[in-house]
Amino acid sequence: MKILVCVSHVPDTTTKIQFESDGSALNKTGVTFVINPYDEFGLSRAIGFKEEGKSVNITVLCVGGPEVEPTLRKALAIGADDAVRINTQANDPAYVAAQIASYAEGKEFDLIFTGKESIDYNGSTVPGMLAEHLLWPFVSFATKMDLQDEERAVLHREVDGGEEVVETSLPVVVSCQKGIAEWRIPNMRGIMAARKKPLAVVSPAEITPYFQTVRYNYPPPKGECVYFEPDQAGKLIETLAQKGLI
Amino acid sequence: MNECASEQTNYSIMSTIEKKQAIKGGEFLLRETAAREVFIPEEFGEEQRMMAEATKDFIDSEITPNVERMDSMEPGFMPALLEKAGELGLLAVGVPEEYGGLGMSFNTSMLITEVIGGTGSFSTTYGAHTGIGTLPIQYYGNEAQKAKYLPKLASGEWKAAYCLTEPDAGSDANAGKTKAVLNEAGTHYLITGQKMWISNGGFADVFIVFAKIDDDKNHSAFIVERSFGGISMNDEEKKMGIKGSSTRQIFFNECPVPVENLLSERGNGFKIAVNILNVGRIKLAAGCIGGSKVVIDNAVNYANERQQFGTAIANFGAIKQKLAEMAIRTFATESASYRAGQDIEDKIEDLKANGLPKNQAVLKALEQFAIECAMMKCHGSEVLDYVTDEGVQVYGGMGYSAEAPMERAYRDARITRIYEGTNEINRMLLVGMLLKRAMKGELALFDAAKAVAGELMSLPTHEEASGLLAQEKAAVNKLKKAVLMVLGKAAQDLGQQLQQEQEVMMAIADMIIEVYVAESVLLRAEKLVALRGEENCQEQIAMARVYTYEAIERVGAFGREAILSFAAEEDRKMLLLGLKRFTKPLMLNPKALRRQVADAMIAQNRYIF
Numbered sequence: 129m130k131i132l133v134c135v136s137h138v139p140d141t142t143t144k145i146q147f148e149s150d151g152s153a154l155n156k157t158g159v160t161f162v163i164n165p166y167d168e169f170g171l172s173r174a175i176g177f178k179e180e181g182k183s184v185n186i187t188v189l190c191v192g193g194p195e196v197e198p199t200l201r202k203a204l205a206i207g208a209d210d211a212v213r214i215n216t217q218a219n220d221p222a223y224v225a226a227q228i229a230s231y232a233e234g235k236e237f238d239l240i241f242t243g244k245e246s247i248d249y250n251g252s253t254v255p256g257m258l259a260e261h262l263l264w265p266f267v268s269f270a271t272k273m274d275l276q277d278e279e280r281a282v283l284h285r286e287v288d289g290g291e292e293v294v295e296t297s298l299p300v301v302v303s304c305q306k307g308i309a310e311w312r313i314p315n316m317r318g319i320m321a322a323r324k325k326p327l328a329v330v331s332p333a334e335i336t337p338y339f340q341t342v343r344y345n346y347p348p349p350k351g352e353c354v355y356f357e358p359d360q361a362g363k364l365i366e367t368l369a370q371k372g373l374i
Numbered sequence: 375m376n377e378c379a380s381e382q383t384n385y386s387i388m389s390t391i392e393k394k395q396a397i398k399g400g401e402f403l404l405r406e407t408a409a410r411e412v413f414i415p416e417e418f419g420e421e422q423r424m425m426a427e428a429t430k431d432f433i434d435s436e437i438t439p440n441v442e443r444m445d446s447m448e449p450g451f452m453p454a455l456l457e458k459a460g461e462l463g464l465l466a467v468g469v470p471e472e473y474g475g476l477g478m479s480f481n482t483s484m485l486i487t488e489v490i491g492g493t494g495s496f497s498t499t500y501g502a503h504t505g506i507g508t509l510p511i512q513y514y515g516n517e518a519q520k521a522k523y524l525p526k527l528a529s530g531e532w533k534a535a536y537c538l539t540e541p542d543a544g545s546d547a548n549a550g551k552t553k554a555v556l557n558e559a560g561t562h563y564l565i566t567g568q569k570m571w572i573s574n575g576g577f578a579d580v581f582i583v584f585a586k587i588d589d590d591k592n593h594s595a596f597i598v599e600r601s602f603g604g605i606s607m608n609d610e611e612k613k614m615g616i617k618g619s620s621t622r623q624i625f626f627n628e629c630p631v632p633v634e635n636l637l638s639e640r641g642n643g644f645k646i647a648v649n650i651l652n653v654g655r656i657k658l659a660a661g662c663i664g665g666s667k668v669v670i671d672n673a674v675n676y677a678n679e680r681q682q683f684g685t686a687i688a689n690f691g692a693i694k695q696k697l698a699e700m701a702i703r704t705f706a707t708e709s710a711s712y713r714a715g716q717d718i719e720d721k722i723e724d725l726k727a728n729g730l731p732k733n734q735a736v737l738k739a740l741e742q743f744a745i746e747c748a749m750m751k752c753h754g755s756e757v758l759d760y761v762t763d764e765g766v767q768v769y770g771g772m773g774y775s776a777e778a779p780m781e782r783a784y785r786d787a788r789i790t791r792i793y794e795g796t797n798e799i800n801r802m803l804l805v806g807m808l809l810k811r812a813m814k815g816e817l818a819l820f821d822a823a824k825a826v827a828g829e830l831m832s833l834p835t836h837e838e839a840s841g842l843l844a845q846e847k848a849a850v851n852k853l854k855k856a857v858l859m860v861l862g863k864a865a866q867d868l869g870q871q872l873q874q875e876q877e878v879m880m881a882i883a884d885m886i887i888e889v890y891v892a893e894s895v896l897l898r899a900e901k902l903v904a905l906r907g908e909e910n911c912q913e914q915i916a917m918a919r920v921y922t923y924e925a926i927e928r929v930g931a932f933g934r935e936a937i938l939s940f941a942a943e944e945d946r947k948m949l950l951l952g953l954k955r956f957t958k959p960l961m962l963n964p965k966a967l968r969r970q971v972a973d974a975m976i977a978q979n980r981y982i983f
Contacts, residue, residue: 315462
C-alpha cells in the first residue's frame with residue numbers, strides 16, 4: 129500500500145506574527161517553522177497502519193523551496209519512508225493542489241492524507257481541489273480511519289452536533305482532524321536514520337499561479353474597556369446607543 | 375555581504391587547521407583564543423536541533439502536565455518516565471553504538487542534558503542514570519561488563535544509581551568506611567556499609583558502589599545488582615526541592631557481589647569517582663543552562679501579562695534590568711560550557727588520533743579539562759540560583775506562591791550548588807589543579823606571572839583598542855594579567871600553605887571563572903558576527919559587553935579581597951595598583967544595553983538567544 133502524506137511548513141503555533149513593513153509578506157526573522165500539526169495527524173495515522181502490520185510505504189511531500197527540507201526530514205524522523213519536495217513556492221491553495229495532483233498522477237498511491245487545514249492560512253481547500261484533480265473521493269475532517277481491505281476504508285468525520293461514518297473506496301483523499309491519531313515524538317534513532325532516507329527534489333509542473341496576495345493587514349487594535357458604576361445605567365444605555373449597538 | 379562570506383570561508387579553512395591542535399585545560403589563561411577556535415551553540419546542526427526539539431516535546435507531553443504526580447512521588451511514575459525516555463533514545467545518546475547506544479558527540483549529550491535541565495526532579499533522575507550511573511561502566515567496564523549492562527541501561531530496562539557518599543564521607547569521599555571482603559570460596563566480595571543521598575536509590579536495578587577491599591587505603595568500585603541481596607534502604611528523604619527524585623540511604627549487609635563485577639582494578643575507585651564527577655560537573659552546568667532558560671521564558675511571559683499602574687510590568691526599567699541580567703548570565707555560562715564541551719571533544723579526537731582507545735581518550739580528555747568542568751559547575755549552578763531568585767522577584771507575590779512555577783524552580787535549583795562536589799570544593803579543586811600543573815611545568819603559569827610582575831614595574835601604556843568588541847577583548851586580556859598577578863604572588867608568598875587559605879583560594883577561583891566566562895561570551899559574540907553579520911547580532915554583542923563590564927568589577931573585588939587577605943603590607947600597595955590597572959572599568963551604558971536585550975525578549979515573549 130502506498131500512502132502520500134502532504135505536509136505544510138508553517139510558523140510554530142506560538143509565533144507572534146509580524147509582516148514586512150509594506151505588508152507584502154510574513155517577516156520570517158526569528159520565526160520557527162514546524163510541520164503543520166493537522167498534517168502530522170495524517171503522518172501518524174499512516175505510521176499506525178504500518179504498526180498494525182500492513183505493508184505500507186509512506187511518502188511525505190511538501191511544496192516549497194529548500195527552506196522546507198527540515199520539515200520533511202522531521203517527517204522522515206517520525207517515520208515516513210521517503211520524501212519529496214516540489215521545488216516551487218506554495219503560492220496559493222489551487223496552485224499547491226494542482227502541483228500535488230500533477231506529482232501523484234500515475235504513481236498508484238492508495239491514499240493521500242492532508243491536514244484539515246494549515247494553521248498559517250487556514251484555507252481548508254487543498255485536499256478538496258486535489259481530489260477533484262485526481263477524480264478521487266474526498267473525506268474531510270476525518271477523526272478515525274480503518275482499512276477494511278485493500279480497496280475500502282471506513283472513516284468517521286466530524287459533522288455539526290455529531291459524527292458521520294462513511295465507507296469509501298480507495299484511492300481516496302482524506303483531510304485529518306484531531307482524533308484520527310496522536311502526534312508522535314521522533315525518537316533519537318529515527319532522527320539519525322532520517323539523514324539516510326531519500327529526499328527527492330522534483331521540478332514543479334508548469335502551472336500558472338492562480339492568484340497573488342496583495343497585502344496583509346493586522347487586525348484592528350482592541351478598543352479600550354470602559355467601566356460604568358452601578359448607578360450609571362443611563363450612561364451605559366446612552367453609550368451603547370451612540371455606538372449603534374442598541 | 376561579500377566580506378561576511380569571505381570571513382566564513384576563512385573560518386572553515388582555519389578551523390580545519392586549528393582542529394589538529396587541541397588545547398590544554400587551564401591554558402586559556404596563558405593564551406589568546408581566537409573566535410574560530412571555539413564552538414558556539416549556534417553551530418549545532420539540524421539533526422542535533424531536532425533531537426533537542428524532540429526532547430522538549432517529550433517534556434511538554436510527559437512531564438510538564440504531570441509535575442504534581444512526579445513531585446508527590448506517585449509510585450512507579452518516575453521509573454516509568456525513565457522508561458519512556460529510554461524508548462525515545464534519550465538514555466542512549468552518549469552510549470557507544472555497539473552497546474545499543476547512539477554514540478553521539480559529547481556536546482550533543484550536553485545539549486540533551488541542557489533541555490532536560492528544565493525538569494527539576496527528572497533532571498536529577500536522568501543525570502544520575504545516564505551520567506554517574508552509566509558512565510563508570512561505559513568508561514571503566516571490561517567487554518563482558520559493558521555487553522551485559524550498557525544495552526539495558528541505554529534502553530531504560532535497568533535503572534542505575536551511584537553510591538559514593540556516606541554519612542561521614544561527603545566532600546571527603548575517600549574517607550568512606552564501606553568494606554568489601556572476599557568470601558572464602560573466592561567467588562564473591564561481601565560488601566558491608568552505609569551510603570547516603572543516593573539518587574534513584576528507591577528503584578535502581580544497578581548500583582555503582584564504592585568500597586574499600588580489606589584494609590585498602592583507596593576505594594574500589596563494584597557493579598552491584600539489586601537482585602544480589604543484602605541490600606536494604608530507608609524511606610525516601612524529605613527534601614527542599616527535586617522532591618520527585620528518589621533519594622535514599624542504602625545499607626549493604628554482606629551483599630554478595632561476584633568477583634567479575636569489580637570495576638577496573640582494585641584500588642582504582644577514587645580515580646573512577648573523580649573522573650566520573652568531571653563529566654557530571656560539566657553536564658550539570660548544561661542542565662543549569664536549560665533550567666535558567668525555562669525560568670526566563672516564564673519570567674518574560676509573566677512580565678508581559680502582569681499589569682500594574684496601567685501597564686505591563688515588562689515596561690518598567692527595574693524589570694527589564696532583571697530580565698536582561700538573567701539572560702546575560704545564562705548566555706554567558708552557555709557560551710563557556712559549550713566551549714569547554716568542544717575542547718573536551720577535540721581533545722578526545724586528538725588522543726584517539728594518537729592511538730589511544732576511545733574510552734581512555736575520553737577519560738584523559740576529561741581529566742585534562744577538569745579545571746573547566748569545575749569552573750562551569752560553579753558558574754552554571756550559581757547562574758541558575760541567581761536566575762530563579764530573580765524569577766521569583768519578577769513574579770512578586772505570585773513568585774512565592776506554590777501555584778506558580780517559580781516557587782518550585784527556586785527550590786529545585788538549590789541542590790545544584792551542593793551535589794557533584796560542592797561549589798566550595800570545586801573552587802578549591804580548580805585552583806589546586808592549576809597550581810599543580812604549574813609546578814609540574816605543564817602550564818607556564820609562573821613564567822607568565824613573572825612577566826606580569828615585571829610589567830607592573832614599567833609605566834602603563836595607553837593603547838586605545840578600536841573595532842567591534844576590541845575594547846572588551848583588551849579588557850579580558852588584562853583580567854588574565856590580574857589573575858596571574860594575584861595567583862602568582864599568592865603561590866610565591868604562601869607556597870603549600872595557600873591550599874590551607876581557603877578564603878584566598880575561593881577568591882582566586884572566582885577571578886579565574888569570571889575571566890573564562892567573559893572571554894567565552896566575547897568569543898561567541900565575535901564568531902556570531904562573523905557568521906551572521908553585525909546587524910543580526912546586536913543583542914548578543916550587548917550581552918557580551920555587559921558581561922565583560924560586570925566581570926571586570928567582580929574580578930576587581932575578588933582580587934582586592936585576595937590581596938588584602940594574604941599579601942604582606944609592603945606588597946599590598948603595588949598589588950592593588952596593579953589590580954586597578956588591570957581592572958579599569960569599561961565605558962559603556964549598561965542600562966541602555968540591558969534594555970536592548972530585555973526589549974528583544976519582551977517583543978518575542980520568551981528567551982530568544
